[in-house]
Amino acid sequence: MLTDSGGFQVFSLANLRSIKEEGVAFQSHMDGARIFMSPESSMQIQSKLASTIAMAFDECPSSVADKRYIKNSCDRTVRWLYRCRDEMDRLNSLEETINPHQLLFGINQGGVYADLRVEHMKQIRELDLPGYAIGGLAVGEDADTMYRVIEAVEPHMPKDKPRYLMGVGTPVNILEAVERGVDFFDCVMPSRNARHGNLFTWAGMMNLNNNKYLLDERPIDENCDCDVCKRYSRAYIRHLFKARELLGMRLCVLHNLHFYNELMAQIRLHIEKGDFTEWKNKMVPILGKRAPF
Ligand SMILES: [Zn+2]
Structure with missing residues (x-):
């Protein structure tokens, strides 16, 4: 487990901060309370x-x-x-x-x-x-x-x-x-994007809110072995989003976090195999674009 110091959060979220040698005084963005952090x-x-x-x-x-x-x-x-x-x-x-x-x-x-x-x-x-x-x-x-x-x-x-x-x-x-x-x-990206229906797949990015997934019975990513992709269809999870049912967000977060963990596992594997750069050059154009489906 890793904890951040609050430095970034003070400078990105807080109002009325004043920086001195001793530390930073700022106003909480939650309730307006004055806080001093050193x-x-x-x-x-x-x-x-x-x-x-x-x-x-x-x-x-x-x-x-x-x-x-x-x-x-x-x-x-x-x-x-x-x-x-x-x-x-x-x-x-x-x-x-x-x-x-x-x-x-x-x-x-x-x-x-x-x-x-x-x-x-x-x-x-x-x-x-x-x-x-x-x-x-x-x-x-x-x-x-x-x-x-x-x-x-x-x-x-x-x-x-x-x-x-x-x-x-x-x-x-x-x-x-x-x-x-x-x-x-x-990064917040896998979970935050998931809450808006933005998903990462091995074929590129997709947004589940898109109309074309209305009756799509396939899983989010046919090449993913997460518990969500084993069980639920794009159409069903899209329906959850449209019905404002929070389970939709939860399932998308689970998939994206699984994808990121698998991405890091693949990176370690290819470094050990000695073909990281070759593999990376193949993946970058795919992962940086919209999925073709
Ligand atoms: Zn999945």
Whole structure:
């Protein structure tokens, strides 16, 4: 289990935030309550949640913010990382800590500026943490910019530690990032898209709300062995959506999560077989388009 620090959420969801060296004050988007969060309080919350991996508390500036702002922000994120590490060490040494083996991952920032990304990565790798993430991407910049940033920063990430690309992405984004040296991912996409009837299949993407599925008795994906595809038809799940029956969303989420797990299993398999690039080049044009059915 992995928990995020709240850094991204503060900067993407909260109103009225003010950033100081000590931490960030913001207003909750849920009930308007004033909240103060610091590197220390983020580590304390994650320690109580007892996740396997805790993420560093960082500032996640807009990837297209001006360069001087991002440079100052990166410097503060480095200082905050030392505070996160010290607090995590303290918490892990306490007798009452639920998971005293909790791991801290650092997060690389620097917007779309390759030189800032590299400089920041060199600074945070000095802490010799168990893993490193690339953060602050997939926040509105185009995919080619994201790939360019990964290519710039990846050579400076430790070779023997897991690399995690935060908040990414589509099946194609994942395949492209793996080719560039990324190991793992998190994203709302499989579940959020599913709730709108947008499904991923081995033949491409489909939207179940489309009229052409009205009487379609086939499963979502004939090449999928998830429990949904074994049992239910496109027509039935589409009917559930039209009737505003929540089971429709649930079945689509189950299928999409199964698809993503299977995608990662296939990636591992092809890396081991040594034909990852060949397989990836075959899959990208298929998975990035609408399914032909
Ligand atoms: Zn399925």
